[in-house]
Amino acid sequence: KPKPKPKPSAMDLSSAARAAASLQRRPAVAPETKALALALAAPAEGVDVEPGRALELAACAEWEALALALLLMQERVAAAGPAWTDVTPTPNPNPKPNPNPDPSPNPNPDPNPKAALALSSQHLHHPEPRLRSVVASTIKACARALGPAVYLRVKDQLIEAISGQMQRDQDETTSTLGNAKISLDDTTGWKTLETSVLCLRSVFEGLAGPNHGDSLSTALATDAEMLCPLLAALVQHINRHVRQATYQMLATLAAAFRPNPSPSPNANPNPNPNPNPN
Numbered sequence: 001k002p003k004p005k006p007k008p009s010a011m012d013l014s015s016a017a018r019a020a021a022s023l024q025r026r027p028a029v030a031p032e033t034k035a036l037a038l039a040l041a042a043p044a045e046g047v048d049v050e051p052g053r054a055l056e057l058a059a060c061a062e063w064e065a066l067a068l069a070l071l072l073m074q075e076r077v078a079a080a081g082p083a084w085t086d087v088t089p090t091p092n093p094n095p096k097p098n099p100n101p102d103p104s105p106n107p108n109p110d111p112n113p114k115a116a117l118a119l120s121s122q123h124l125h126h127p128e129p130r131l132r133s134v135v136a137s138t139i140k141a142c143a144r145a146l147g148p149a150v151y152l153r154v155k156d157q158l159i160e161a162i163s164g165q166m167q168r169d170q171d172e173t174t175s176t177l178g179n180a181k182i183s184l185d186d187t188t189g190w191k192t193l194e195t196s197v198l199c200l201r202s203v204f205e206g207l208a209g210p211n212h213g214d215s216l217s218t219a220l221a222t223d224a225e226m227l228c229p230l231l232a233a234l235v236q237h238i239n240r241h242v243r244q245a246t247y248q249m250l251a252t253l254a255a256a257f258r259p260n261p262s263p264s265p266n267a268n269p270n271p272n273p274n275p276n277p278n
Contacts, residue, residue: 009022009025009026010022011023011026011064011067011130013067013071013130013133013134015071015075016041016068016071016072016074016075017041017042019041019064019067019068019071020037020038020040020041020042020068021041022064023037023062023064023065023068024037024038026062026064028062029062029064029065030060030061030062033057033060033061033062033065036053036056036057036060036065037057037065037068039053040053040054040057040068040072041068041072054069054072054073054076055069055115055119057069057072058070058119063126063128063130063131066123066126066131067130067131067134069119070116070119070120070131070134070135070138071134071138073115073116073119073138074116074134074137074138074141075141077113077116077138077141077142077145078141078144078145080145113142113145113146113150116138116141116142117139117142117150117153117154119138120135120138120139120142120154121153121154121157123135124157124158124161124195124196124199125161125192125196129191129195132191132192132195132199133195133198135195135199136195136198136199136201136202137202139154139199139202139203139206140202140203140205140206141206142206143202143203143205143206143207144205144206144209145206147206147207147212147215148207148212148215148218148219150203150206150207151203151207151215151219154199154203155200155203155219155223158196158199158200158203159200159223159226159227159230161192161196162193162196162197162200162230162234163230165190165192165193165196166193166233166234166237190237190239190241190242191241193237193239193242194239194241194242194245197234197242197245197246197249198245198248198249200249201245201248201249201252204216204249204252204253204256205252207219208252208255208256216253216256217257220253231246231249231250234246235247235250
């Protein structure tokens, strides 16, 4: 009897280092991809890996390599934080020459938030759900580091995708038998819609951090006319996973706007009931 093919080990996507280790045990991944992944996620001591090589890893055929590339970019974006202040900077109409130009090249040209966002946006609808989850967490890291510029970059794509998927998936998963409509089991399908909702939630989570002031409330107020009907439709969606993702997003918004409890004016600043313990 022929030996059964070994089952691929599970991909641990909790960090770039663990993803690289998991990728080494995947039999379908090419050896050169494994070598590049290991070099990027666990470089030898004293070796300075060029950041742009994460994009080289993202171009590999395997989805596992793309997931690792996104995790690497995500970690760099989170570590750099305020070093990158805008995703789409406005050009200066009257630029002034720099009297002391720095001849040295930018030591960190890639992956920056713009590259991370571009790669994430490209794979919002990837067929692999685990990869789509990494996409969502990468966009969240960018939003947390950079604020409203990320929301402005991805909001139209996400909202249009959610609206289009709701209609398309409803049409594809409902068939007509005589005069009766039969809907498929709600545990199948709608995976892309669910991930798009989670991705929008990730953007809101990133904006809800303490570093971005009223960015979240401003975004919601600006797009309320578009978001409110969408959320109302999502909470009534036929698929329970989509509904659950929507409830999670609403919980994120509720937590972000929950007022901090203020101390009572009559509260005793000294909680010790005995003023003279001796």
